[in-house]
Amino acid sequence: MKEVSVAELQEKAIELRKTAITMIFEAQSGHPGGSLSAADIITALYFKEMNIDPQNPKWEDRDRFVLSKGHVAPIQYAALALRGFVSYENVYKLRQYGSPFQGHPDMKKCPGIDISTGSLGQGLSCGVGMALAGKRDEKDYRVFAMVGDGECQEGQIWEAVQTAVKYKLDNLIVFVDNNRLQIDGFCEEIMPLQDIEKKFEVFGFETKRIDGHSMEEIVQTLDEVTKAKNGKPKCIIADTIKGKGVSYMEDICSWHGVAPNEQEYEQALEELAGGLR
Amino acid sequence: MSLTEKAVITKKATREAFGDEIVKLGKENKNIYVVDIDIGKSCKTGEFIKQLPNQHVNVGIAEQNGAGLAAGLATTGKIPFISTYAVFGSLRMAEQIRQEACYPNLNVKVACSHGGLTPGSDGGSHQAVEDMGVYRTMPNMTVIMGADYHSTRKLIEQAANTYGPMYLRFTRDAVPMIYDENEEFEIGKAKQLKDGNDVAIIANGDTVYLALQAAKQLEEEGISVKLLDMHTIKPLDRNAVVECLEIGKIVTVEDHNILNGLGSAVSEVVAEEGKGKVKRIGIQDRFGESAPYEKLMELNGITIENIVTSAKELLN
Incomplete structure (x- = not known):
């Protein structure tokens, strides 16, 4: 855990957003919408909360991070590049041949990736395995996982959830990036999730609901849930906006998986320079 | 070769070989885990559960999660053996094994009873006719089926000591014993x-x-x-x-x-x-x-x- 102010983290989150957008613009491919909705949480984890060592990415006592919604890799790559796990030059190599920044996170190619993901619904199970191993080995590391709300349509998420509860994995903290959108439209129209917080709660998780773009709330909630050694896995429903920080992308479904053109890219950087509105 | 002359009267299901060998391996190495998908009784993990509860996980009837959880365990240095029936172990969790074990080349073993036509009475739904083929096409995967009790034990032991994702297939029904217990086997060598x-x-x-x-x-x-x-x-x-x-x-x-x-x-x-x-x-x-x-x-x-x-x- 690092001593860092909310203001510094907010600034860092802007830098991460710019880096992710640059990556996607350079590649002319990638997923900007979800990268931007996840940006503030990823920043809080990588620049404050997680005990990690860029010099020793496989350190066995490190905290783990599982990006179950693997398509928003650019925002995790931005964190890894800015945190020094990989050289910044790779920002210009997203989705290119030989790059550590594959289309979806690849633990064999990129230092700092704890598990390869990309097929939705699967990452959380891996996180449960990591957290269980930590408990059995009496280690203090925590496992942070991020799933999408659309991703929670996958049945396997709930298989993983019930297992985390059974084995009392209070070292597992799951963020739901609740941006309400998926490729084909609003989740509510494609396949309604009902009350997602209540669902986690009745499965046996301790739940919190926050504004996923309020750095104060993210930091404070992480502080609370990581202190609670109560045998309950934790779920933080983070209400977010897909595309947050770039006005023309916000809440627009079609920005799920397309790259901005040059003019759009310039506008995005300009808007982000002014901070989050 | 003298072993071909061995008496063939004795029969034993090769799932028994798994049940016996995995206990021995688990005692020797605390990183050996068994991930059961509910059917431990049938897959012969009962003794492992009894003797090594701290190395055992049962995810219930949830193959996909069992596979992913095993991959998570493997990232921390564990050697998980997922135990289920061949139809489920090859098909119900096929994509999870592809994405989270084969693609990242993690040390996950899929150990399945009820291979081929051996669960005769269960019928077509439970007889795995295509399992080895499914896994044969996945990069990084090793695919093994021992001929009898002793050879299966030796191959399981070697699988545990060899890095990489592997599929091991056992019989539900008893099959004749062919080999002596001292016979040696090498994965990948006929x-x-x-x-x-x-x-x-x-x-x-x-x-x-x-x-x-x-x-x-x-x-x-x-x-x-x-x-x-x-x-x-x-x-x-x-x-x-x-x-x-x-x-x-x-x-x-x-x-x-x-x-x-x-x-x-x-x-x-x-x-x-x-x-x-x-x-x-x-x-x-x-x-x-x-x-x-x-x-x-x-x-x-x-x-x-x-x-x-x-x-x-x-x-x-």
Whole structure:
């Protein structure tokens, strides 16, 4: 855990957003919408909360991070590049041949990736395995996982959830990036999730609901849930906006998986320079 | 080789080999884990649960999660053996094993009972005819089926001590014991049971015993047989197959679809080498049904008689 102010983290989150957008613009491919909705949480984890060592990415006592919604890799790559796990030059190599920044996170190619993901619904199970191993080995590391709300349509998420509860994995903290959108439209129209917080709660998780773009709330909630050694896995429903920080992308479904053109890219950087509105 | 003369009266299901060996391995190495998908009783993990509860996980009836959880364990240095039936272990969790074990090349073992037609009475829904083929096409995966109790134990032991994702397939029903407990096996290396020069028979799993009996009959008729137990179909012991091409006539036998199993793997080598002829004996690209195991084998021509006939046809 690092001593860092909310203001510094907010600034860092802007830098991460710019880096992710640059990556996607350079590649002319990638997923900007979800990268931007996840940006503030990823920043809080990588620049404050997680005990990690860029010099020793496989350190066995490190905290783990599982990006179950693997398509928003650019925002995790931005964190890894800015945190020094990989050289910044790779920002210009997203989705290119030989790059550590594959289309979806690849633990064999990129230092700092704890598990390869990309097929939705699967990452959380891996996180449960990591957290269980930590408990059995009496280690203090925590496992942070991020799933999408659309991703929670996958049945396997709930298989993983019930297992985390059974084995009392209070070292597992799951963020739901609740941006309400998926490729084909609003989740509510494609396949309604009902009350997602209540669902986690009745499965046996301790739940919190926050504004996923309020750095104060993210930091404070992480502080609370990581202190609670109560045998309950934790779920933080983070209400977010897909595309947050770039006005023309916000809440627009079609920005799920397309790259901005040059003019759009310039506008995005300009808007982000002014901070989050 | 003396082992071919061993008494074949004793029978034991190779799932018993898993149940016994995994306890021994788990005691030696605390990183060995068993991930059960509810059916531990049937997959013979009961003793492991009793003796090594801290190395055991049961995820309930949730194969996909079991596979992912095992991958998560593997990232921390554990060696998880996922234990279930072959149909579920190869198909219900196929994508999870692909994405989270094979793609990142993690040390996850999928150990499955009820391979092939051995769960006779359960019917077609539970008889895995395509499992080895599914896993044979996944990069990084190793695919193994031992012929009997002792060889299966040895192969499990070696699997535990060899890094990488692996699929191990066992029989539900009892199959004859062929090998001595001191016999050694190497993953990826065929076991030669007989050397001969008229015809080669390559078999695996529960059909090795049938092939052995067929070879004896052929020998009695003056036909010299080379017999290989190809317990690992991936990586295939290519050299062993190429050596059979000096004979040029090969019969393959397997308790698996003739598509994409042992017969296919051998045929690929033969075709690439451009010489030799293969006759494939196995499940005839169809599903099973409830019946005694032996009856199902007969329906598919996986019999001593058919192996003998096929060998003779190749000779003519």
